[in-house]
Amino acid sequence: xxxxxxxxxxxxxxxxxxxxxxxxxxxxxxxxxxxxxxxxxxxxxxxxxxxxxxxxxxxxxxxxxxxxxxxxxxxxxxxxxxxxxxxxxxxxxxxxxxxxxxxxxxxxxxxx
Amino acid sequence: xxxxxxxxxxxxxxxxxxxxxxxxxxxxxxxxxxxxxxxxxxxxxxxxxxxxxxxxxxxxxxxxxxxxxxxxxxxxxxxxxxxxxxxxxxxxxxxxxxxxxxxxxxxxxxxxxxxx
Numbered sequence: 001x002x003x004x005x006x007x008x009x010x011x012x013x014x015x016x017x018x019x020x021x022x023x024x025x026x027x028x029x030x031x032x033x034x035x036x037x038x039x040x041x042x043x044x045x046x047x048x049x050x051x052x053x054x055x056x057x058x059x060x061x062x063x064x065x066x067x068x069x070x071x072x073x074x075x076x077x078x079x080x081x082x083x084x085x086x087x088x089x090x091x092x093x094x095x096x097x098x099x100x101x102x103x104x105x106x107x108x109x110x111x112x
Numbered sequence: 113x114x115x116x117x118x119x120x121x122x123x124x125x126x127x128x129x130x131x132x133x134x135x136x137x138x139x140x141x142x143x144x145x146x147x148x149x150x151x152x153x154x155x156x157x158x159x160x161x162x163x164x165x166x167x168x169x170x171x172x173x174x175x176x177x178x179x180x181x182x183x184x185x186x187x188x189x190x191x192x193x194x195x196x197x198x199x200x201x202x203x204x205x206x207x208x209x210x211x212x213x214x215x216x217x218x219x220x221x222x223x224x225x226x227x228x
Binding site for chain 2: 036041044102103104
């Protein structure tokens with residue numbers, strides 16, 4: 001199983017760029033990296049997914065180095081509404097969703 | 113488009129009581145899942161259904177049963193509730209089970225269950 005390690009919490013201020021790094025040293029060749037966001041009293045929401053290099057969508061960017069042993073979620077110009085827990089997941093190739101593990105995630109607090 | 117709908121939103125049970133948590137999705141997804149989330153922790157998979165007619169155990173299945181009633185609905189049953197089952201329960205669905213690529217999980221907003 002590809003275990004992930006993320007910082008427990010982070011603080012930022014409105015307008016700043018936030019980078020959350022996730023370590024996944026034993027990622028398998030066919031595994032994808034997926035990030036979810038969870039607000040209080042809501043279920044997690046898919047943010048972005050990638051396999052290698054860089055992926056960008058309207059919400060975030062995901063940077064994955066060549067060795068794929070880590071990944072960085074980048075949130076540009078955060079606002080108060082980005083305060084949430086962010087989960088990094090690795091897997092979903094051959095093992096299926098029964099092997100995907102949600103860790104404790106990273107609690108991001110955005111301050112005025 | 114409602115996505116994933118869970119009922120009820122809140123429930124209080126006494127130890128030993130039974131109840132069924134309901135989940136329905138309107139995205140025509142093949143796969144459905146039940147997770148629990150305890151305070152300050154991530155989500156743990158209880159059961160999942162890769163496709164209509166199949167169910168499999170996840171990480172923490174003890175004390176629970178599931179039914180994939182049809183493609184849309186996946187219910188979770190607690191036969192004899194225990195205080196250790198106090199948690200927030202999330203239902204999720206995805207288009208495909210065996211690959212996460214381009215098949216993200218879509219979650220409901222949860223059922224908050226307290227067992228006294």
